[in-house]
Amino acid sequence: MKKFEIVEKLENISKAILANEDNFSQVDDLLDDRDNDVFSTQWMVEFDNVEKLKVSSESLGVDDALLERIFKDVFSKSSSSELASYVSDDFGLLIDAVSVGYESKWLTALWDSYVVGVIPGGEIDMQR
Secondary structure, rough: OOOOHHHHHHHHHHHHHHHHHHHHOHHHHHHHHHHHHHHHHHHHHHHHHHHHHHHHHHHHHOOOOOOOOHHHHHHHHOOOHHHHHHHHHHHHHHHHHHHHOOOHHHHHHHHHHHHHHOOOOOOOOOOO
16 A cells, blocks of 8 residues: 555544544543553554664655644544544554555554544454
8 A cells, every 4th residue: 555545544534533432432541541551562662663664764754734633633522632642643653654664463453443433542453
């Protein structure tokens, strides 16, 4: 998948997560799920792997306008800058991973969660 394809898909996915009221009904619980060691540690592993590849390859960079809009949209629905940052950072990580050709089961599971309109947290199902 090319960067422009993932950006376009993420724009559509952002609409799905905003429409899913379950994402915003228990923001504190979702933040706790995101902050638990299982999720946060693996997120940082994936981030570090992508960053290493960005240094050694020509990264296409993150679409700042898209990430800013996602942040603002999630913030307006949740009143949580922390949740808005997490979602925006996830989208940035996914765009960067595609631009450097990095894939993992965990990132695929993160993507799959967003595809069905769910903001991920906690243990992600990697059965795909």
